[in-house]
Amino acid sequence: MSDQKRYPDNLPPEVTFRQLPARQAHDSGAVIYPEIDLPRYGEAEDFHLRMLWRIVRKRRWLIIGIASIITTLVTIDVFRTKPLYEATTTIEIGRDNGARINSNGLFIQEEDYLNVTMNTSEVILKSLPLLEDVVVQLRLDQNPAFLASQKKSVWESLHEIAGKIQRDDASAPPAVFTATAMKSKIEGNRSPEEVERLAPYVGMLEESLRVRPILDTRAMTLTFKHTDPVIAAGVANAIAQRFVETSFDKKIEKFTSASEWLDRSTRELKSKIERSEQALADYTKTNNIYSTDGKATLVAEKLSRLHDLATRAETDRILKESLYEQVRQGRVAQIPEAFADTKTVELQRKLGELATTAAELSVTYGPKYPKMAEINQQMAAIRDQIAAGRVQLEEKLKADYERVVRDENALKAALEEAKAGAAQENQRAIQYSLLKQDVDTAKSLYTEFLQKTNQAYLEVAQQQSNIRIISPARVPKEPVSPNRQRTILIGLLLSLSGGIGLAWLLERFDDSIRSVDDVNRYTQLPALAVIPVIGANKSLLNGRRRKDNTPELLALGSGDKASAIMQRARLMEFDGRSPASEAYRALRTALLLSAAGNPPKTILVTSVRMEEGKTTTATNTAIALAQLGASVLLIDCDMRNPSVHDVFGTSRTLGLSTYLVRNVEIDELTQDLPGENLRMISSGPIPPNPAELLSSERMKRLLAQLSERYDHIVLDSPPLASVTDAVILSTMVNGVILVVHGGRNSRQAVQRACHELSAVGARIFGIVLNNVDLRREGHDDYYYYSYQYSYSADAKRTKT
DSSP states (O other), X not given: OOTXXXXXXXXXXXXXXXXXXXXXXXXXXXXXXXXXXXXXXXXXXXXXXXXXXXXXXXXXXHHHHHHHHHHHHHHHHHHHBOOBEEEEEEEEEOOXXXXXXXXXXXXXXXXXXXXXXXXXXXXXXXXXXXXXXXXXXXXXXXXXXXXXOSBOOHHHHHHHHHHHHXXXXXXXXXXXXXXXXXXXXXXXXXXXXXXXXXXXXXXXXXXXXXXXXXXXXXXXXXXXXXXXXXXXXXXXXXXXXXXXXXXXXXXXXXXXXXXXXXXXXXXXXXXXXXXXHHHHHHXXXXXXXXXXXXXXXXXXXXXHHHHHHHHHHHHHHHHHHHHHXXXXXXXXXXXXXXXXXXXXXXXXXXXXXXXXXXXXXXXXXXXXXXXXXXXXXXXXXXXXXXXXXXXHHHHHHHHHHHHHHHHHHHHHHHHHHHHHHHHHHHHHHHHHHHHHHHHHHHHHHHHHHHXXXXXXXXXXXXXXXXXXXXXXXXXXXXXXXXXXXXXXXXXXXXXXXXXXXXXXXXXXXXXXXXXXXXXXXXXXXXXXXXXXXXXXXXXXTTTTOSTTXXXXXXXXXGOOHHHHHHHHHTHHHHOTTSHHHHHHHHHHHHHHTSSTTOOOSEEEEEESSSSSSHHHHHHHHHHHHHTTTOXXXXXXXXXXXXXXXXXXXXXXXXXXXXXXXSOOOGGGTOEEOXXXXXXXXXXXXXXXXXXXHHTSHHHHHHHHHHHHHOSEEEEEOOOTTTOSHHHXXXXXXXXXXXXXXXXXXBHXXXXXXXXXXXXXXXXXXXXXXXXXXXXXXXXXXXHHHHHHHHXXXXXXXXXX
């Protein structure tokens, strides 16, 4: 058959594989399968208590293991948790007198609302500043027992559990490491660094503190939990006491603030009077102030004289600066004669006369006249003298200008100094008057503030606290949590539920064939037998280590792999009273009764995949049939991976492949096996084309010929999923036994194998469910019956 052929994944329950028809198209050799309505694989099954109980029994060790592990972990974790002690303080919040408001001469009392008061008190009790005060007051930041770990080590918890189991009284009371709380002075405002350092301890207080008002009363309970009972009681009382103090301080805050401010102001006024009087005396002494008469005239006269001189110096400086600028810019001719140089003026006049003479001579005699050169030389000399005079004049004016500037600056400085002296004289007189006035004002305020301070102190003394502690917390004797028994019981129940749920989920996802119900439900074929798991070598000798053990059987106790395979394949021969042997006898009975009055002669044994036990089933079936006295022939048709010859320790030099390839007599290939009525034909040498040999006419004639000689012929063939050899052989035999390894093959694979056989017209006797754990897969009754029946009969025979 071609590997490209496709088969449906599953079949509906009403389709029987042994009756499934197949037809062949007229124009091709392809087999056309009937169209059937296939249900979707994995449809939900009815879930009922019986099925759940079967799942629980099947996977009981998984459920017990999960429950044991989880319960053990929960127990250890519960015992790791240190017991918590709870201390409770009860406080009363009385009615506050409230503030009195003066309205038109009438004093009105403010109303006190109970809900608002209780809620406000709860907020204050849980406020961070109050809890910080408690931490500092009790020095909890220095107490290692306060922030101790809430968990014990695993070793400590195991030791405690062992003590509980052994009922050791010494281990019963919990270990409490108490460090006595010592009170410390509470400071004012804290720095951000200090607040950050106290944050873990405040968080611990806030997490473990619970405040709850008592209904219809003005009382509330303050509860604190901790692993140390002494710390629990101490913290509860400290928080309550600090709340009382804080509330009273808040109540008298307005009075104390006023009295403190008045007291502080009074002391400041007194100090101010003393400072003012001392300042007045020091000022009078320092400035030699006896009388200010006559001094103002001298200062004013000096100031007037200096002002006149400074004005004149400024005018002279402006004049000198103007002359200096004209000379520096070359405008010497524009300088007034009073300030000009007489020599320079004379040279200018002479230069003008020579210029006039030179012009006349140039007009009369021409420019080349000899006397013109002389006149030009004289004019050049005069110009040089004029230039030199201009430089001298500029330097002179510059020196005069700088001198005038210095004189002006000196006079202005003297004028400013005189002005400062006059102002200082006036300031001294004014300052003296101010100091005198400060002394008089300070004395008046001091007298008034001293009276107000005495009145404020009287108001503070009249105030009373409206909060009191009704019942302080006492050191608890018994812990309040954890409830270990309840937690362990819940863990056990949850773990059992989880284990059952996991088992059910695994069962739902498991699509393998595991039980007779699975065989009937998904293949619509009978389960011919359920072969239990065959144990190791020693288990195969169950009930036979007595005098009737044969030397051959005792020699197989070496335990190697070949011996184990031989023992399983020849179980009916070596251990006929085991549960597996009884299962093979049940298979033999089912085969003989598969056809009324006409037991099958040729039986094909195959499987879906390799390593499912088809060879073991074939050999034990052949031995079981031979034990009834019928002549049985076992043929190894697996010419790809033969193993029957290994089971019986024979050779495969000559075998089935030899007969199909060469012209030999069948008697030359038949080998006698231990026991009566049982013979075997090995596979022979492995040929290159097993499928072609098996589908030949010679193979059909061989089976027909052997059917006349033997009562039963058992054929061991290759698996269906690998090659088509089994499908070819299934058309030549009376029926097929399909061996399915319990829990290994999926439902689709088994269904495809059955459909593959039925499609070619093969008759399927049924399915042998092999290698099944009877206790695990829900066959407890069958296992118990087989086991008890076999060994009860053996015991009776031994007793007889």
